[in-house]
Amino acid sequence: MSAAAAPPPLAEVERLVKRFELTxxxxxxxxxxxxxxxxxxxxxxxxGESLGIVGExxxxxxxxxxxxxxxxxxxxxxxxxxxxxVTRARGAxxxxxxxxxxxxxxxxxxxxxxxxxxGAAIADPFAIHGLLPERTARGRRVGELLEQVGLDPALAxxxxxxxxxGMRQRVGIARAIALGPELLVADxxxxxxxxxxxxxxxxxxxxxxxxxxxxxxxxxxxxAVVRHMCERVAVMREGRLVEVAPVQELFTAPRExxxxxxxxxxxxxxxxxxxxxxxxxxxxx
Amino acid sequence: MSAVLRVEDLRVxxxxxxxxxxxxxxxxxxxxxGRTLGIVGExxxxxxxAATTAMGLSRGPRVRVSGRVELNGxxxxxxxxxxxxxxxxxxxxxxxxxxxxxxxxxxxxxxxxGEAMRAHRGRRGGISRAAARARAVELLDQVAIPDARRRAxxxxxxxxxGMRQRAMIAMAxANEPRVLIADEPTTALDVTVQRQILxxxxxxxxxxxxxxxxxxxxxGVVAETADEVAVMxxxxxxxxxxxxxxxxxxxxxxxxxxxGSMPRLDAxxxxxxxxxxGRPPSLIHPPSGCRFHPRCPYVQERHRTxxxxxxxxxxxxxxxxxxxxxxxxxxxxxxxxxAGATPQQARAAAxxxxxxxxx
Numbered sequence: 001m002s003a004a005a006a007p008p009p010l011a012e013v014e015r016l017v018k019r020f021e022l023t024x025x026x027x028x029x030x031x032x033x034x035x036x037x038x039x040x041x042x043x044x045x046x047x048g049e050s051l052g053i054v055g056e057x058x059x060x061x062x063x064x065x066x067x068x069x070x071x072x073x074x075x076x077x078x079x080x081x082x083x084x085x086v087t088r089a090r091g092a093x094x095x096x097x098x099x100x101x102x103x104x105x106x107x108x109x110x111x112x113x114x115x116x117x118x119g120a121a122i123a124d125p126f127a128i129h130g131l132l133p134e135r136t137a138r139g140r141r142v143g144e145l146l147e148q149v150g151l152d153p154a155l156a157x158x159x160x161x162x163x164x165x166g167m168r169q170r171v172g173i174a175r176a177i178a179l180g181p182e183l184l185v186a187d188x189x190x191x192x193x194x195x196x197x198x199x200x201x202x203x204x205x206x207x208x209x210x211x212x213x214x215x216x217x218x219x220x221x222x223x224a225v226v227r228h229m230c231e232r233v234a235v236m237r238e239g240r241l242v243e244v245a246p247v248q249e250l251f252t253a254p255r256e257x258x259x260x261x262x263x264x265x266x267x268x269x270x271x272x273x274x275x276x277x278x279x280x281x282x283x284x285x
Numbered sequence: 286m287s288a289v290l291r292v293e294d295l296r297v298x299x300x301x302x303x304x305x306x307x308x309x310x311x312x313x314x315x316x317x318x319g320r321t322l323g324i325v326g327e328x329x330x331x332x333x334x335a336a337t338t339a340m341g342l343s344r345g346p347r348v349r350v351s352g353r354v355e356l357n358g359x360x361x362x363x364x365x366x367x368x369x370x371x372x373x374x375x376x377x378x379x380x381x382x383x384x385x386x387x388x389x390x391x392x393x394x395x396x397x398x399g400e401a402m403r404a405h406r407g408r409r410g411g412i413s414r415a416a417a418r419a420r421a422v423e424l425l426d427q428v429a430i431p432d433a434r435r436r437a438x439x440x441x442x443x444x445x446x447g448m449r450q451r452a453m454i455a456m457a458x459a460n461e462p463r464v465l466i467a468d469e470p471t472t473a474l475d476v477t478v479q480r481q482i483l484x485x486x487x488x489x490x491x492x493x494x495x496x497x498x499x500x501x502x503x504x505g506v507v508a509e510t511a512d513e514v515a516v517m518x519x520x521x522x523x524x525x526x527x528x529x530x531x532x533x534x535x536x537x538x539x540x541x542x543x544x545g546s547m548p549r550l551d552a553x554x555x556x557x558x559x560x561x562x563g564r565p566p567s568l569i570h571p572p573s574g575c576r577f578h579p580r581c582p583y584v585q586e587r588h589r590t591x592x593x594x595x596x597x598x599x600x601x602x603x604x605x606x607x608x609x610x611x612x613x614x615x616x617x618x619x620x621x622x623x624a625g626a627t628p629q630q631a632r633a634a635a636x637x638x639x640x641x642x643x644x
Contacts, residue, residue, distance in 0.1 A: 057446070194328055194502065195502055196561040198546065199545070203560055221475065263550070266476055267480075267506050271534075272624075273549055273556075276626070
């Protein structure tokens with residue numbers, strides 16, 4: 001709990017604002033107002049932690065994540081990476097940042113090129129960054145990555161449409177970890193999947209985090225998922241940060257009414273949970 | 286209490302280019318007025334097909350349907366299209382997951398609800414446009430849409446997701462149906478809105494004395510809404526029980542798997558999930574024997590060939606399960622799982638405790 005031992009933030013945003021214009025009309029398009037998707041948010045991601053960002057539709061959680069990854073430029077405010085201002089990073093610097101920070105999407109079908117084999121999709125990042133130029137080495141690495149996410153390396157020759165949703169999400173994850181990133185941002189990674197497959201993917205993400213020492217930012221609307229995966233949770237509403245707290249504290253003693261309201265709305269499953277209480281080597285405090 | 290909707294040995298198959306898809310394979314259930322049956326399962330388990338067939342919506346040259354669906358004692362599967370159209374809406378209605386695609390985008394919400402009424406009461410002897418409109422406002426009020434008079438003039442895209450779902454529920458209850466089928470009615474909604482919609486459905490069920498069938502993948506939603514739960518897997522009901530009983534003493538390994546897969550707020554922080562390995566099977570070539578056997582941690586040799594029927598659980602009224610494991614062993618396994626054992630640990634412990642049982 002003491003601030004002295006806290007590791008320096010890996011990524012951070014300060015006084016971040018992102019406004020989008022509201023327009024009306026198709027032919028005679030005119031500006032009718034503005035909406036602040038992210039409204040004065042300051043938040044730090046500590047190295048090695050898993051931070052959950054929860055909120056309902058329109059809370060700004062996905063916009064925040066995209067700005068954090070330089071996929072979207074803020075209206076104002078600062079984005080830092082290891083203490084360095086990278087808000088307007090370009091060129092080689094941006095490429096270096098991309099390698100260190102990767103995104104896992106909600107819809108793996110929509111984020112994979114349907115005309116590329118799974119192997120080619122996973123090898124893409126190597127080509128972009130000019131790594132592993134030799135074909136056999138690249139192929140071997142792709143096979144390793146597929147195994148690492150629990151898939152048969154032979155799937156490298158298949159196309160995305162030949163895979164199930166859960167398998168495609170595994171491919172998305174393999175691609176995201178291909179370059180050995182330090183930060184993985186997962187935006188609703190399981191909300192499109194069936195219950196039994198969700199559990200597989202969440203378990204995989206937890207294992208990978210431990211194996212690779214990844215820092216994870218998990219964006220989700222499902223509070224139980226965030227509680228399961230994260231050590232710290234940020235609650236957002238209408239572009240603003242409502243509350244940030246360690247997971248235990250947030251779920252047992254939330255400070256804000258809105259957090260309480262969100263928690264109360266989660267449907268409870270009665271009866272015992274057939275789940276092993278074993279903790280994941282508890283890197284949390 | 287006698288059932289208003291009774292489905293018996295329903296089988297639905299679709300003739301596709303890849304082969305015959307047996308989407309529903311011998312499903313039976315019944316729902317009484319004022320009661321809710323929750324049908325739970327993953328995508329492709331047949332839960333939606335079972336419900337749409339009960340509505341008479343699965344018809345066509347490439348659909349093969351057999352079994353019985355009785356609404357108030359009247360057989361629906363053989364009913365004429367005219368008769369079905371009359372019953373739909375008036376006696377049995379449906380609410381879908383995505384109201385935006387179920388509502389007409391170019392018609393005002395109030396007019397669509399009025400249309401639902403006029404279609405049944407008849408344009409000739411029935412209800413005037415003005416009366417229909419007044420009733421539409423009343424219905425929007427009943428589903429707790431604020432400022433109903435004004436909202437009746439709105440187009441679907443002008444409403445939020447929650448409001449649209451309310452509007453669709455208003456349309457579904459316009460003719461006070463005896464049976465309401467709700468297919469993932471809250472899946473696309475935020476959790477706070479979901480809570481309101483579930484409360485609304487419960488209230489309407491009680492006020493109107495409707496029988497409700499709630500189809501969902503979410504065990505939490507079922508726990509809060511249903512009196513009875515049927516768990517479906519690969520076109521079959523594998524377990525069925527009163528809701529409280531199902532969550533306190535589930536008897537099917539697939540149900541255990543679902544419960545083990547869901548992160549929940551009452552688990553210890555850091556607890557591991559227990560995912561079900563593999564994925565749901567193809568309905569064109571379903572597995573032999575018990576359909577769950579390729580994913581079941583407790584599989585035995587004969588489970589690969591023997592097909593378990595849905596049978597009553599001794600000493601638990603209303604609880605039925607389709608599993609080849611002996612009841613005593615299943616009780617033992619669940620006790621271990623509920624105490625936090627992994628399936629492997631539970632299996633080892635139950636095996637040594639039970640010894641070699643002769644079949």
